[in-house]
Amino acid sequence: MIAITGASGNLGKAVLSFLLQKTQAANIVAVVRDPQKLTDFAGTGIQIRKADYNDPESLDTAFRGVEQLLQVSSANYGEQAIREEQNVVAAAVRQGVGHIVYTSTLNPSESPVFWGGQTCVRTEKTIREAGMRYSVFRNSMYMETIPLFIGSAMEDGQIYFSAGNGAISFVSRIDIAEGISNVLLQPEAGNRVYEVTGEKAFTFADVAALLEKNKKISCAYTDVPQEILKEELINAGLPEEEAVFYLNMGDSIKAGEFALVSPQLEKLLGKKRLTAEAYLAQILRNSEVNAG
Ligand SMILES: NC(=O)c1ccc[n+]([C@@H]2O[C@H](COP(=O)([O-])OP(=O)(O)OC[C@H]3O[C@@H](n4cnc5c(N)ncnc54)[C@H](OP(=O)(O)O)[C@@H]3O)[C@@H](O)[C@H]2O)c1
Incomplete structure (x- = not known):
């Protein structure tokens, strides 16, 4: 079982x-x-x-x-x-x-x-x-967290965070789930560590460039000093504990802890992983359909 x-x-x-x-x-x-x-x-x-x-x-x-x-x-x-x-x-x-x-x-x-x-x-x-x-x-970080990180940038093109030039090898949660199901069903699986990542790592400036390409509006990433971002998050209603956790993620990204890229998930799936480019294009299309 x-x-x-x-x-x-x-x-x-x-x-x-x-x-x-x-x-x-x-x-x-x-x-x-x-x-x-x-x-x-x-x-x-x-x-x-x-x-x-x-x-x-x-x-x-x-x-x-x-x-x-x-x-x-x-x-x-x-x-x-x-x-x-x-x-x-x-x-x-x-x-x-x-x-x-x-x-x-x-x-x-x-x-x-x-x-x-x-x-x-x-x-x-x-x-x-x-x-x-x-x-x-x-x-690595789920691709599905991108909308949370970029906030209203899908409308106004402006991304604000404090992750410096740190890159993230965003990976689709659906691909992870399929990889896990494959391993659970392999009778011989075990005693392995998989580095589970997307196929490329993106800085938030890269994400802004992708948005610009897909959305055809001018987009940019601004690295905001932590104290200012914390105040903004709390003013927007986020509990302080969650704001601090969010800033910790920014620090971790800046330190390169989410930048690793590995082919292991692709091997487990036996097919290409969802790319951040395809994911962003898809959520932008959905948001346009919903708005229209
Ligand atoms: N890599 C990433 O980017 C990333 C992002 C977010 C989270 N994570 C981690 O990955 C995990 C899975 O992600 P997800 O997207 O599936 O998160 P999720 O949607 O928040 O699901 C978390 C699951 O854990 C259950 N859970 C929480 N506390 C529990 C407890 N005390 N006893 C039993 N079950 C409990 C929740 O149950 P309820 O439905 O009852 O709350 C829910 O089923 C998260 O729990 C977190 O550790 C990773």
Whole structure:
């Protein structure tokens, strides 16, 4: 049996959809906090089990009989995230899971600029030492985060952030999900770390140039001093904690932590990955259709 944690999230749902195309529904277990969030999958025949990363007993029950497990990383950060992720690995070990697939981040380390990297390095180590087969997906930033980063630039062409000239190897979350589903279904998979990236890395100036090409308006990226950006974000209604997390991402990008480009995902998919150019053209077309 294959279980997917975070199955109500964007990545988890996409993995479920690929698995449903490739294996019998009876083999699939979706692990969620709130089964109401999986109504799209009602009637597909998958099992839905309820568990919370903070409740080890619920994880034990959810992982019973599971051979392959996708561990979707915590949505928190810091000590809370570390605790949640350690709970998942410990329950997987107790339940005799044979193969765990974990969604990590690019460049995890003891002292990364990106806070998430510290959680991931700990979880990766615990998984490696636990004795199960493992596949680690060190994901770059999702392409689907581009609209969040560029804000109103799709209308006015102006991108404001504090990522300097740092580049990001944006990768499609759908491609990641397909790659994960392939690995979950390979009986021989395991003990591998995949650097999961798009085929090129883009600075925000590059993103502005792509926008300009597709949108036929003048576009530019302005690197905003952090204090000013923080104030703007808070004034726009973002809680301070989230604003600080966002600035930390900018620092991490500036430090080059998301710039790595690797062909590994393309090999796993056996086809070309979605490019940032194609993705941007597609969302601009959709926004024009919706506006019209
Ligand atoms: N590479 C990137 O650019 C990037 C960007 C954002 C996030 N991430 C990481 O990648 C993960 C997956 O991405 P995504 O887009 O699928 O995120 P998402 O849509 O926010 O989904 C997160 C999933 O985790 C579940 N979850 C959160 N806290 C939980 C808990 N205490 N117990 C059980 N389940 C819990 C959520 O359940 P509910 O539906 O009940 O909340 C949801 O199913 C995220 O959790 C985050 O660690 C990566």
